[in-house]
Amino acid sequence: MQIPNTLSDPRPTSTSRLDTVPTTGGGAGAIAASPASPPVAGEGASEGASRPRGEPAIRTIAMPADANPAGDIFGGWLMAQMDLAAGNVAARRARSRCTTVAVDRITFLQPVHIGDEVSLHADIVKVGRSSLTVQVEAWRRSRDGEEQVKVTDARFVFVALDQGGRPRVVPPALGESY
Numbered sequence: 001m002q003i004p005n006t007l008s009d010p011r012p013t014s015t016s017r018l019d020t021v022p023t024t025g026g027g028a029g030a031i032a033a034s035p036a037s038p039p040v041a042g043e044g045a046s047e048g049a050s051r052p053r054g055e056p057a058i059r060t061i062a063m064p065a066d067a068n069p070a071g072d073i074f075g076g077w078l079m080a081q082m083d084l085a086a087g088n089v090a091a092r093r094a095r096s097r098c099t100t101v102a103v104d105r106i107t108f109l110q111p112v113h114i115g116d117e118v119s120l121h122a123d124i125v126k127v128g129r130s131s132l133t134v135q136v137e138a139w140r141r142s143r144d145g146e147e148q149v150k151v152t153d154a155r156f157v158f159v160a161l162d163q164g165g166r167p168r169v170v171p172p173a174l175g176e177s178y
């Protein structure tokens, strides 16, 4: 997808200090905010693991109001929690407001029950010019047990926005020197 000319880029334009990576839309290439931006495939996921990696972005309890008539938690509630977790991580990295532009490969693996503790893990797996791709996993734990079970995963794409609501370039991560 082409970046409109209106997109303001505060960084130097020399490509010698910036990486070119393929765009999701198959365009001519986007400027990566970080030379160390990891590849998308497989990164950030805990495929087949019995525990999530790292600390959750948010943790919450599934309540009766979040359940369907069968007593399982609505998938839409879970998606909202995933969006909140991913958006929190994206906004912190972008240091600006971010909006969700796409959700990809959402998979519901196991039901969530009323009273479960739900932990949302979110890892940035790609930084584009204005976009950030976040791999999100939801894990449940019965409130009286220790076992954690992955219930959902998905990939969320956010776009960093300026104060006028237009896409803006994601700045270098804190600690990057260019």
Ligand SMILES: CC(C)(COP(=O)(O)OP(=O)(O)OC[C@H]1O[C@@H](n2cnc3c(N)ncnc32)[C@H](O)[C@@H]1OP(=O)(O)O)[C@@H](O)C(=O)NCCC(=O)NCCS
Pocket (backbone or CB within 6 Å): 001, 002, 003, 004, 023, 024, 025, 030, 099, 100, 101, 102, 127, 128, 129, 130, 131, 132, 157, 159, 165, 166, 167
């Ligand atoms: C997000 C939004 C501002 C992007 O506007 P746009 O004109 O498409 O912007 P661009 O074409 O410059 O694309 C911006 C970035 O998003 C990416 N993008 C756009 N659509 C995408 C899609 N469907 N999937 C993945 N990435 C996408 C582009 O590749 C580009 O990434 P890059 O800058 O890292 O290369 C606009 O689409 C919007 O406001 N959407 C509504 C968002 C919203 O309301 N979300 C909440 C839903 S409840």
